[in-house]
Amino acid sequence: MRAIMSSSSSATYQPTLSQRITDYYELCKPRVVLLIVFTAMVGMFLATPGMVPIGALVFGTLGIGLMAASAAAVNQMIDVQADSRMKRTRKRPLVTGHLDTRRSAIFAFAIGVAGMVILLTLVNALTAWLTLFALVGYAGIYTMYLKRATPQNIVIGGAAGAAPPILGWAAVTNSVTLNSLILFLIIFIWTPPHFWALAIDRAKEYAEVDIPMLPVTHGIEHTRTQILIYTVILFAVSLLPFFSGMSGWLYLASAVVLSGWFLVYAARLKWRPYPGLGMKTFGYSIVYLMALFTALLVDHYMPVITG
């Protein structure tokens, strides 16, 4: 209802060009897409011992970024009613009426098709189809169905968000390898603690909009246990790049420290919680993934850096 009311304000909204650009930018969930693109780029760099071919780097990054942004825009179009009723998402451009469904649909379609054409023509077909699969997985399967169907929504839906290192790797090698699957596995196992840490602090909001997130269906205590279990698994999985021979000692040391610190957060959340710790853990999860993938990258080029 609020979404419908606020969309009437679009009649009086006369944006400047830069405001309009900001609206489309926000429709793409830019900070999430940025991290997604970064993990895809790390996949590209780790796929080759030398420098990534410039074509794969530029067009692969662009194509994957455009299709991830398209998926995010479709997610906001489908979720406008729920978004209008949650404080965290109330300022999104479709909720405020700064963008309407028609404009957003044309935009999402245009950047999605542009991304697909770039990948098909300038990268390779494997990357293009896998990226389309991820787009459909997130925008279609997760947003339209899973999100409202089961508290395991994000475990299954997380596969789409974890795909980017596979996509980046495929852009360079035209193949899916065990090492790219290890990078996928890290993000896949990271997603539940990333999201549930936020969800335990926002459980009331999700309950009010009838979205069956784990803290709503199984309670906060159970969710804290699940976060701890996934973080223990994440600790082990984050060591796999070292044990598979993909990464060296620098990465191993970084992974132990970063995953160890994540475990401290998860343990505190379980046994010594205090108000706001859920959001702090969520914030750390983002720093964690950024830092872990930076460590993979630095470790990979260490021999070049140190000569």
Ligand code: HEM
């Ligand atoms: C199904 C999987 C996922 C779910 C359910 C999820 C959920 C969320 C939610 C609810 C937020 C809060 C957004 C806000 O503050 O409005 C968020 C933020 C964020 N997520 Fe995720 N996420 C998922 C996967 C990912 C993946 C794969 C990445 C990147 C690799 C990622 C990166 C981020 C970043 C960077 C933010 C901070 C955004 C900001 O500050 O605006 N997420 N996520």
Ligand SMILES: CC(C)=CCC/C(C)=C/CC/C(C)=C/COP(=O)(O)OP(=O)(O)O
């Ligand atoms: C093509 C490709 C690589 C696709 C990537 C998919 C993608 C953009 C994943 C992002 C994951 C994410 C932000 C989920 C939150 O959605 P939500 O609806 O639960 O969160 P919200 O309530 O903040 O909207």
